[in-house]
Amino acid sequence: MSEDSRPRTVRELGEFALIDLINAGREQAAQVLLGPGDDAALLAAPDGRFVVSTDMLVEGRHFRLDWSAPIEIGRKAIAQNAADIVAMGARPSGFVVALGCPADTPVAVVTGLADGLWAEAGRAGGSIVGGDLVRSDHLVISVTAFGDLGGQAAITRAGAGIGDTVAVAGELGWSAAGLAAFTGGADLSAPAFAHALAAHRVPQPPYAAVLDIAGGAAPTALTDVSDGLLADLGHLAAASGIAIDVHSAALADPELTALARLLDADAAQWILAGGEDHAFAGTWPAGAGLPAGWRPIGVVGAGSGVTVDGAVPAGGTGWESFRGADSTSTGRNR
Template sequence: MRELGEFALIDRINAGREQAAQVLLGPGDDAALLAAPDGRFVVSTDMLVEGRHFRFDWSTPRDIGRKAIAQNAADVVAMGARPTGFVVALGCPADTPVPVVEGIADGMWLEAVRAGGSITGGDLVLSEQWVISVTAFGDLGGQAALTRSGAGVGEVVAVSGELGWSAAGLAVLSAGADTSDPAFAHALATHRVPQPPYAEVIDLFGEHIPTALTDVSDGLLADLGHLAHASGVAIDVHAAALTDPELSALADRLEADAAQWILAGGEDHAFVGTWPSSTALPPGWRPIGVVTAGSGVTVDGTRPSGGTGWESFRGADATPTGHNR
């Protein structure tokens, strides 16, 4: 990086990239220009710090880039919007090899395109350690935003996507287990590169609209807790609906608790929402609980006794997890 320089690298990682249709002006000027067809944007931002949210000895640069975009795209989609553009700021040491930056940029572009958008601009600065900041924009397409505050008593709680597998991957890495063991492959891949089921939400636009929706980033119990609080309701989760035999088998190998991974592990970036009980759930969604009167979240009617999920300023000396809302 010290030899190549900021602007030469920016030109290099932007060369040959094709902008999404919603981008009217991409990198190369003082700012980007995005279309806002209905006059509104959904906007979300996240920051990742090396050693706290990612490690280069655990993930490739491309994986880290994909993960940085995926967690932001999931937030935008959870609001009922289609991702349009991402603005990225990177801070890195001067002795960073150029291929590392290129790998992160490649991963970001791969995931941005998968989500339906593109990288529209950003910044690159000198930093003592790696810092990645992503701001995501989304288009609601004339529809009302899907928030956490619409759940009603008697409604069904349903999820789309896998739960617990990212936490399993973290457990494998933290334990120093043999990462070449095929039994760990899916858990490691899910932790390194989350796969938010964007289409399962985007395909709902116009029909099968949930009453409330959020993505599972901090942990199922934690995120359902945010939804319940915003809606002024309680939520009861059915443990049997969350059973995953393959995950349980992996947990047994590591002498861990698969249920805790599922309920509090987080960072799978699945989506969880609520629907009226009279409404058939759309394809790709499965029921896991019910909305009730009261407050908080229970599992089979009982308040959970273990941890409920990730929070940035708790356990600040804990092993890096990669968690970031």
């Protein structure tokens, strides 16, 4: 490759030129009063409150460039933050992104990340309003998300009551299946793995299942499923001071079961403890009809903790950063 044709790097382009490049031509959402370019951004807060969440992804720990394209990593970074905002019953309004990267990072990697960040921010209803760009030894992405409650009460993990129905919206287990395919020596070109690989690379939180609820009952408690269904329902149960029993038959996924056979794996474990799908799990008043996109999977009772079909589940319940395997090939996002 000649000197003139080799890819440009971040070092060659420079910080401010790169910032101008990734911001050029972007259209801000209506709630953004002032976007990138000043000392700070300015967001409208018609409700008088903000919901705020932050998350970080580190190369080799949470993503790998040999598994995912930069645009997919960018989308994933926003999706996991937007899901946290929506899980509070708020609409995402703006995202602030801090990026650390080595000086020899190709510019195409950064522009690809930016395209993904903007694409998923738009799908969630917000936009990128600012951030920071620094030199670091590894690629690191930190996102802070802001959301607007629109005058409604926040939906926390603490509102579940005895007799409530436990329900989920979105897929469960498919991101874990994709991770298993990546790490298990599968033929990644085989069509059977396409959906699982896509689910791991770019989670698809069903934002509308929460934000477009019109009339009827609202969830009494809500969380996104990032660390694993049992783990996240455990957080909800602890916050609400109740117990949850999950019905395994309601979670059965024949397609996922067939895929698990190819990898000599347990589909039920993917569903119960896999995490990273960023589905939503919530509780609904007893007898209330569930909105479109939601399916019942269990019931709230007296006591504490989470059981499956009345029994304490065997095996792992989910992900916790400092108790997980110290591996740089897991791809887990927590």
